[in-house]
């Protein structure tokens with residue numbers, strides 16, 4: 001399939017300041033919902049602005065639908081963008097804001113009117129047309145900004161942290177609306193977020209970014225289950241991590257010696273386990289695979305812990321245990337599962353080796369130590 | 378709970394300022410209006426009449442005086458806008474370093490440290506018959522005889538431009554520098570070519586600054602009758618006429634002319650501020 005966006009070794013350094021992008025390469029396919037995820041300051045906005053054409057890149061190449069974008073101004077690109085903070089025009093009504101792009105494209109009044117009406121219906125903002133941007137709520141501003149960016153029907157719609165500037169309840173509602181709008185209208189949606197929940201649930205594919213570098217590109221399940229780096233693993237969800245040394249491998253399993261005993265895991269999907277024998281690695285298992293067992297259940301991995309506390313989330317329960325004074329281990333169970341334990345009670349945690357794996361790289365960023373990433377400073 | 382003083386205290390703080398305005402602005406203005414309706418200047422035995430107004434509006438000189446007064450001020454305001462807007466734009470969007478910007482603003486202020494008379498007379502060695510401009514014109518063989526550059530309407534415009542430009546540049550600069558760059562970026566990604574970005578976003582959002590600048594220059598030049606009387610080659614303006622009548626103690630007629638001047642200025646200001654929402658200036 002044709003690539004809509006092709007970025008090759010894109011680099012950007014702000015004057016006298018940090019390297020915001022350090023040779024980033026990736027491709028986006030037609031109709032993909034592509035999510036750029038990473039901590040604040042990692043270069044997400046920089047990347048989106050470069051694709052939109054409102055920021056120049058220093059080196060590398062950028063192609064949109066096969067066309068080199070060097071020196072192509074933003075108004076000649078088949079790209080639209082919803083900026084961080086929405087940037088609604090304060091001197092124009094909601095209607096004028098939404099209609100702006102079509103007016104710039106020289107469409108006639110009737111067509112603009114029809115399209116604006118379609119957009120307001122699609123995004124449920126009918127009746128606000130004559131208001132000014134400062135006369136509507138944050139959630140409405142968010143949808144007006146989306147309508148304004150979407151109305152020109154670009155091949156690529158860039159959304160810079162569209163979920164960050166409204167309260168949590170509206171975030172989820174807007175996220176679901178985005179997914180539906182994408183299904184209805186199509187095209188590439190490229191969205192940045194620092195929130196793992198939105199990232200995982202919306203993306204067809206995602207790119208995990210850190211300090212201007214790519215940690216991993218893949219589908220949400222690929223990254224969640226087979227992370228290439230400990231940073232990527234941590235960024236997409238809760239994780240139990242133990243530092244250890246690879247002791248032994250078999251054709252389908254690896255054994256890692258940690259300070260809590262030797263644990264068994266499956267082979268990592270993204271590296272060759274044979275090269276890792278004798279190396280320091282992170283042994284990782286997600287909390288939903290960890291179970292409390294009071295009798296010997298014959299599982300592959302067992303760990304003796306003390307019950308610490310729990311967090312109730314309505315549909316699930318997060319249990320926190322201590323393996324030693326510093327090391328916390330988490331287990332996530334359905335809220336319907338019966339669980340009772342006294343604080344300080346000694347219990348045994350188990351998990352199947354097929355649900356655990358190892359990661360040898362802490363991060364793509366140089367100079368990060370794996371033990372440091374596991375235990376903190 | 379906040380420890381804000383009760384509401385009335387807030388207004389008490391305004392009192393000194395209000396008193397100054399009342400004594401030095403409102404009362405004299407009211408007196409001017411009252412005097413303009415007097416037959417003779419006398420508060421002990423006043424006879425009120427509209428005679429002065431009839432005389433003013435039927436005088437054959439009045440149309441010329443009004444056209445000169447408001448025409449020249451309007452022209453000066455527009456010329457200042459045409460020169461000042463690009464300067465403010467350049468300062469905001471082309472000069473990235475805040476230090477350089479502040480330096481330029483300081484340099485624009487320098488002429489105001491020089492006495493008004495000196496500043497005005499300094500035009501003689503520039504525009505006079507043996508001044509720099511004439512020297513250059515002859516040096517490059519553009520003219521063979523010195524031309525008279527002083528004492529014309531354009532001299533007045535140039536001098537007014539010099540003394541008023543800052544009042545135009547500054548409010549526009551403030552308005553421009555308050556524009557969020559992302560509004561410009563939003564317009565660009567929404568398919569605006571550069572000239573439409575300028576008109577739709579930059580110019581429209583700077584309109585409050587433009588209006589304030591126009592107001593400053595317009596009011597400033599309207600009240601200035603000395604510069605026209607010195608440099609404009611003897612054109613009659615309303616302020617000068619007021620001064621002449623007042624100097625001859627024909628106070629009621631001077632007051633009539635003053636009242637007309639103030640009313641027309643107010644009307645112009647009201648129209649200007651109708652164009653933009655004054656609230657946008659302060660929000």
Ligand SMILES: Nc1ncnc2c1ncn2[C@@H]1O[C@H](COP(=O)(O)OP(=O)(O)O)[C@@H](O)[C@H]1O
Nearest residue numbers: 014017018020039040041042043044045046047
């Ligand atoms: N205009 C700028 N000038 C200098 N540095 C900048 C500028 N914009 C962003 N940066 C820096 O570049 C890095 C990446 O910024 P950004 O792309 O905004 O990150 P994100 O959107 O992921 O939070 C940050 O370290 C930030 O401080």
Ligand SMILES: [Mg+2]
Nearest residue numbers: 044045084161
């Ligand atoms: Mg950002």
